[in-house]
Amino acid sequence: MKNISIEELKDIAIEMRKTAITMIHKAQSGHPGGSLSAADLMTALYFKEMNIDPNNPTWEDRDRFVLSKGHVCPIQYSALALKGYVPYDTIYTLREYGSPFQGHPDMKKCPGIDISTGSLGQGLSCGVGMAIAGKRDKKDYRVFSLVGDGECQEGQIWEAAQTAVKYQLDNLVVFVDNNRLQIDGFCDEIMPLQDLEKKFEAFGFETKRINGHSMAEIIETLDEIRVAQNGKPKCVVLDTVKGKGVSYMEDVADWHGVAPNDEEYKQAIAEIVGGLK
Amino acid sequence: MSIIEKTLTTKKATREAFGDEIVKLGKENKDIYVIDVDIAKSCKTSNFIKQLPEQHINVGIAEQNAAGLAAGLATTGKIPFVSTYAVFGSLRMAEQIRQEVCYPNLNVKIACSHGGLTPANDGGSHQAIEDMGVLRSFPNMTVIMGADYFSTRKLVEQAAKMYGPVYLRFTRDTIPVIYDENEEFTIGKAKKIKEGQDIAIIANGDTVHLAIEATKELEKEGISVKLLDMHTIKPIDREAIVECLDIGRLITVEDHNILNGLGSAVCEVVAEEGKGKVSRIGVQDQFGQSAPYEKLMELNGITVSDIIKTAKEMLQ
Numbered sequence: 001m002k003n004i005s006i007e008e009l010k011d012i013a014i015e016m017r018k019t020a021i022t023m024i025h026k027a028q029s030g031h032p033g034g035s036l037s038a039a040d041l042m043t044a045l046y047f048k049e050m051n052i053d054p055n056n057p058t059w060e061d062r063d064r065f066v067l068s069k070g071h072v073c074p075i076q077y078s079a080l081a082l083k084g085y086v087p088y089d090t091i092y093t094l095r096e097y098g099s100p101f102q103g104h105p106d107m108k109k110c111p112g113i114d115i116s117t118g119s120l121g122q123g124l125s126c127g128v129g130m131a132i133a134g135k136r137d138k139k140d141y142r143v144f145s146l147v148g149d150g151e152c153q154e155g156q157i158w159e160a161a162q163t164a165v166k167y168q169l170d171n172l173v174v175f176v177d178n179n180r181l182q183i184d185g186f187c188d189e190i191m192p193l194q195d196l197e198k199k200f201e202a203f204g205f206e207t208k209r210i211n212g213h214s215m216a217e218i219i220e221t222l223d224e225i226r227v228a229q230n231g232k233p234k235c236v237v238l239d240t241v242k243g244k245g246v247s248y249m250e251d252v253a254d255w256h257g258v259a260p261n262d263e264e265y266k267q268a269i270a271e272i273v274g275g276l277k
Numbered sequence: 278m279s280i281i282e283k284t285l286t287t288k289k290a291t292r293e294a295f296g297d298e299i300v301k302l303g304k305e306n307k308d309i310y311v312i313d314v315d316i317a318k319s320c321k322t323s324n325f326i327k328q329l330p331e332q333h334i335n336v337g338i339a340e341q342n343a344a345g346l347a348a349g350l351a352t353t354g355k356i357p358f359v360s361t362y363a364v365f366g367s368l369r370m371a372e373q374i375r376q377e378v379c380y381p382n383l384n385v386k387i388a389c390s391h392g393g394l395t396p397a398n399d400g401g402s403h404q405a406i407e408d409m410g411v412l413r414s415f416p417n418m419t420v421i422m423g424a425d426y427f428s429t430r431k432l433v434e435q436a437a438k439m440y441g442p443v444y445l446r447f448t449r450d451t452i453p454v455i456y457d458e459n460e461e462f463t464i465g466k467a468k469k470i471k472e473g474q475d476i477a478i479i480a481n482g483d484t485v486h487l488a489i490e491a492t493k494e495l496e497k498e499g500i501s502v503k504l505l506d507m508h509t510i511k512p513i514d515r516e517a518i519v520e521c522l523d524i525g526r527l528i529t530v531e532d533h534n535i536l537n538g539l540g541s542a543v544c545e546v547v548a549e550e551g552k553g554k555v556s557r558i559g560v561q562d563q564f565g566q567s568a569p570y571e572k573l574m575e576l577n578g579i580t581v582s583d584i585i586k587t588a589k590e591m592l593q
Contacts, residue, residue, distance in 0.1 A: 060353070107352075107381050115352055116381040122373055125342045129349020129357075136331060137353070156373075159342035167334070 001226065004048050006215045012082065013043040013215065017245050017272045019078035019091070023101070025265040027094040030103070033255040034072035037179040037212070037240035038146060044218045045144055046079035049226075054084040057111040063141050064114045064130045068123025068157075069148035069177065070104040071257070077101050077110070085112035121154025123147070124174065128160050131172040131233075142171045150182030153191045158203070164233040165204035172233045173225055174200070177212065179242035181253045200235035212238025245272045280470050281493060281504075285453035285486055292390035292447040294429035296321025299358060299388075302437050303329045309437060310350055310357040312336060312343045319449075320360040320390045340365045344373035344385075351383040356437060362396070363389035363446050367408030378442045379415040386436050387412075392422060392446035393483060393532030394560065394577075397570035404565040404573075405446075410537025412444040413511045419464060420511040422446040424485035425455040431462040432508060439464060446482065450570055453486040455506075465509045467517035473503035476588050477521035480530035481507045481539050484558075484579060488530050491584035500588065510542045518546040522553045526591045530584060532574070535559040556587050 016039050024030035046052070050063040067076050074094065081091045086100065093099035100110040104118025114130070117123040127145040134141050147157060164172050176196050184190050193199075201207045206228065210217040218238075225234050242256070243249025246268040260268055303309040303325055311325050313335040326333050336343045340361055347357035359366065366389035378385045389408070396403040412420050421436065421443060423429030429447060436443040443464075462468060467479070471492060480488035485506045492502040503524060505517055521527050527547065529540040540557030547553045560577045574580055 064352075066349075115349065115377070117376075119372060119376045122341075122345050122377055125345025125373070126349035126352070126377055128342070129346035129351075130353060131349075132334060132346070133350050133353035133355055156339075156341045156345065159336070159339035160345070163336050163339070163342060163346065 001051070002048050006219060009043055009047060009215050012047050013040050014272055015082060016043050016075060016078045018269055019081060020074040021246070021260065021265065021268050021272065023074045023077065023091055023094040024259045026092045027096070028259045029095050030074050030259055031071040031257045032260065033181065033242040033249055034069060034148065034177065034179065035075040036244045036246065036249065037242045038072050038075050038177050039244065040213050040215055041146065041175055041218055041238055042075050042079050044215065044222060046083055048219065049222045050144065051141065054112070057085055061139055061141050064127065064143045066115055066123045066127040066143065066145040067105055067117055068145050069120065069151050070117030070123065073105045076105065080110070080112040086110070120148070120151045121156040124157055124160040127172060128163050128169065131164070131169040132167050134171050135167065135169065142173065144173050144175065146175045146177060149176055149178045149180060149193055149196060150187050152176065152193055152196060161200060161203045161205065168231040169233045170229050170231050174205070174233065174235045176235065176237045177240055178237050179240045181242045181251065181256065183253065183256050185253050197235070197237045204232065205235040206230070206232040207235045207237065209237040209239065212240035213244055245275060247271055280455060281489060285455060285489070287454040288451035289426040289454055290448050290451045291423055291426060291429040292321045292449060294423065294426045295388055295390070295433055295445070295447050296324060298430040298433040300324050300328055302434060303332050306356070307332060308355045310334065310355050312347055312357055312359045314338060314340050314343050314361045316361060322360050340369040341373050344370035345377050347385045348377035348381070348383050351385050356384055356386070358386045358388045360388050362391040362403065363405030363408045364391065364403055367405060367411045367444070371411055374442070375415050379417045382417045382441060384440050386443045386445060388445045390447045391449045394565055394570055394573040395449040395483060395532070397573050398567050400567040401564040406534045406560045406565065407537065409446060409510055409533050410541070413537065413542070417442055418511065419443045419509065421464060421509050422482035423508050424482060424506045425452060427454065427456045427458050427460060428462050428468070428508060432464065435462070435464050448483050452483045455486055455489065462508065465512045465514060467514040468506040468508065469517070470504040470506055471502060473501040474524060475501040476591060477503040477505070477524045477527045478530065478584065479505045479507050479521070479527060479539065479543055481510065483532050484530040487579070487581050488584060490581045491588070494581070494585055495588055500592065507539055510539050513542045513546065515546050518543055519550060522547070522550055525553045527553055527555045528584065528587050528591065529555060529557050529559070530579065531559040532579060533559055534562055536562055554591065556591055558583060558587060
């Protein structure tokens, strides 16, 4: 955990959003909507909460991060670049031949990626495995995993959840990016998820639901979780807006996996810089 | 005494070999883990659970989760063996193995009992006739089926000691013990049971003992047989197959669909070399049913007499 103010984190979140959108614009390919909804949490994790060392990405005592919704990797790559895991200017090779920044996270190619993901529903199980290893090895690292709300339609998420409770993984924190949208439209129309907080609670998680774009609420929640070593895995449902920070992307399902053109890109950057402060 | 001269009287299931070997390996190395999916008793991991509870995880009836969890464990340096039935280990968790194990090339082993037609009375739903073919098509994956109790123990040991994803397939039912306890096996290298000049028989798993019996009969009739136990179908021992091409007549025998398994792997090499003829004996691209194991083998033409008949036809 690092000492850093909420104001400083908000400034970094702007850089995170700018970087992610620039990557996607240059690549003319990628997933902006979910990258933007996850930006504030990712900022808090990488720049305050997680015990990590960019100079030693495979340090065995590090906190782990599992991006179960792997398609929003531009926001994770932004964090890795801004933290110094990789030279900042190299990340504009997103999705290019030979790039460490594959369309979905590849642990073999990119330093700082703890597990390759990209097929929805699978990452949380890997996080459970890491957390069990931490418990058995009596290490105090923690495992943070980000899943999408739409992703919770995958049954394997719940297989992983029940395992986390059985093995009392209070070193595991699941964040649900509850942006209410998936590729084909609103989750409530495609396949209603009901109350995800209550669902995780019913599985035996300690849960909380917060505004996923309030840096103050995120930090307060992370502070609470850090001290709650009570044998229960944690789940935080983050109410978020898909495309948060770019007006024309907000709450529009079509911006799930489309890159902005030059004009849209200029507007996006202007709004990110001006609007979120 | 050569294997061909022995009378194969003792029988043991190769799932027992896994159950026995994994306890030994787990005691030697605390990073060896077993992940069960509620079928520990029939996959023979009960002793592991009793003796090494700190290295054991049971996720219940949730195979996909088991594969992903194993991948997570492997990132921390553990060597997890996911233990289930072949039909689930190859199909229910296929995408998880592909995405989270093979794609990042993690050190996860998938150890499966109930291979081929051996879960005979369970019926077609439980008979894994396509598993080795599925796993063979994943990059980074090694695919193995031992022919008896002792070879399986050695191959499990080697799988634990090599880095990377391995699929191991065992029999539910007992099959004859072929090898001596001290016989050595190398993953990716065929075991040459016998040299010969007239025909080459390449078998694996629970069909190797059938190939041995057929060889005995053929030799009595003056037909010289070269016999290989191709326990590893990926990576396939290309050199061993090429050595059969001087004979030019090859028979493959497997308890697996004739598509995509041992027969296909051998055909790929033979076709690329451009000489030789292959006859494939195996499951005839059809689902099984509840029946005695021997009956199912007979229905697919995987018997000693079928091997003999095929050999004679090829020599005509």
